[in-house]
Amino acid sequence: MNRIFLLLIFSLSWLFGKLYIELPQKRIDYFYIKGHSKGSKIVIVGGIHGNETGGFTTAEYLKNLKIDKGEILVIPRANPIGIMANVRGYNGDMNKKFDNKNPKDKDYRFVVEIERLILKFKPKLLLSLHDGYGFVIRNKNAWGQAIIIDENRYGDFNLRKIAKFVKKESNKHLRYKIDIKNTHTFTKKGAYNKNGLTGWSLKNYILAFALEASKNISLKERIKTHLEMINNFLRYYKISSNINELKRDIKIKYPKVKVKLLINNKYVEVSKKITLVLKPATKIKVLNLPGGVYLKPRGIDLNWRSFYFKNVIFDVMYGNKRLFTFQIKEKN
Ligand SMILES: [Zn+2]
Numbered sequence: 001m002n003r004i005f006l007l008l009i010f011s012l013s014w015l016f017g018k019l020y021i022e023l024p025q026k027r028i029d030y031f032y033i034k035g036h037s038k039g040s041k042i043v044i045v046g047g048i049h050g051n052e053t054g055g056f057t058t059a060e061y062l063k064n065l066k067i068d069k070g071e072i073l074v075i076p077r078a079n080p081i082g083i084m085a086n087v088r089g090y091n092g093d094m095n096k097k098f099d100n101k102n103p104k105d106k107d108y109r110f111v112v113e114i115e116r117l118i119l120k121f122k123p124k125l126l127l128s129l130h131d132g133y134g135f136v137i138r139n140k141n142a143w144g145q146a147i148i149i150d151e152n153r154y155g156d157f158n159l160r161k162i163a164k165f166v167k168k169e170s171n172k173h174l175r176y177k178i179d180i181k182n183t184h185t186f187t188k189k190g191a192y193n194k195n196g197l198t199g200w201s202l203k204n205y206i207l208a209f210a211l212e213a214s215k216n217i218s219l220k221e222r223i224k225t226h227l228e229m230i231n232n233f234l235r236y237y238k239i240s241s242n243i244n245e246l247k248r249d250i251k252i253k254y255p256k257v258k259v260k261l262l263i264n265n266k267y268v269e270v271s272k273k274i275t276l277v278l279k280p281a282t283k284i285k286v287l288n289l290p291g292g293v294y295l296k297p298r299g300i301d302l303n304w305r306s307f308y309f310k311n312v313i314f315d316v317m318y319g320n321k322r323l324f325t326f327q328i329k330e331k332n
Pocket of ligand 1: 049052130131132
């Protein structure tokens with residue numbers, strides 16, 4: 001009993017001596033693109049897998065997209081923690097968590113939010129953007145440069161027919177040709193996509209495809225591949241857009257970021273490599289960061305929103321790209 005009490009006193013004093021930081025809540029960003037007249041509604045999701053840069057960079061790039069009709073909901077970064085960590089999934093594979101949700105899972109609130117946004121929007125079509133290894137056209141075990149269908153047909157949906165149109169039209173313009181890959185999600189035992197976003201969509205009467213660029217080509221070529229495929233899905237729904245223009249001149253921009261900190265009720269802006277030395281027990285609050293910008297504390301669990309520390313280096317990330325770093329440490 002006494003020992004536990006002493007231990008408690010010891011750990012409390014140790015905690016209160018240290019610096020304390022509170023990070024902004026990581027959120028699911030999204031935006032809408034609207035045409036002038038009524039038409040089909042489409043959802044485009046990027047970044048379910050955090051290290052598939054082509055997918056979420058393309059989704060963000062769609063901020064420049066203009067369409068004549070219909071409406072598009074873009075969720076550019078479905079897996080913010082996976083993206084900032086630059087891993088497929090920081091808390092396991094998010095694409096196995098639809099229809100298989102666990103409230104205790106660290107990704108639970110992200111998956112719930114994505115499903116909520118999609119169901120509220122009531123789209124006809126969903127496209128999930130990925131980057132996979134290799135080239136399916138040369139090796140059917142690869143995942144890169146492909147339109148992924150869960151089945152040839154599902155209910156009234158003829159997935160292969162639409163995929164064939166997109167493949168044929170896209171390959172007229174693509175340097176790295178695409179193919180169609182069927183994962184037989186609902187008929188094959190142990191199929192990978194069992195609880196994937198596209199399978200979940202189909203079950204919710206939303207036609208869905210995963211689009212894979214290849215990890216073996218440059219980021220620009222990956223973006224071109226995604227844009228070309230998206231363009232042909234839009235054309236299938238008789239939507240005209242400025243994608244050909246966007247494809248011609250792809251510029252990947254990284255924003256100038258200022259991280260705003262509230263340190264003992266005083267505002268401090270950090271925009272370059274710097275070391276802040278603070279008195280013990282100082283409280284630091286990080287104010288909201290722009291979309292796609294994350295603060296990644298090195299050596300700390302990225303699911304945590306707040307923690308005590310003595311000395312931490314923070315990577316300021318834009319997606320999975322590090323913009324700069326800064327350090328906060330306790331004054332001796
Ligand atoms: Zn993927």
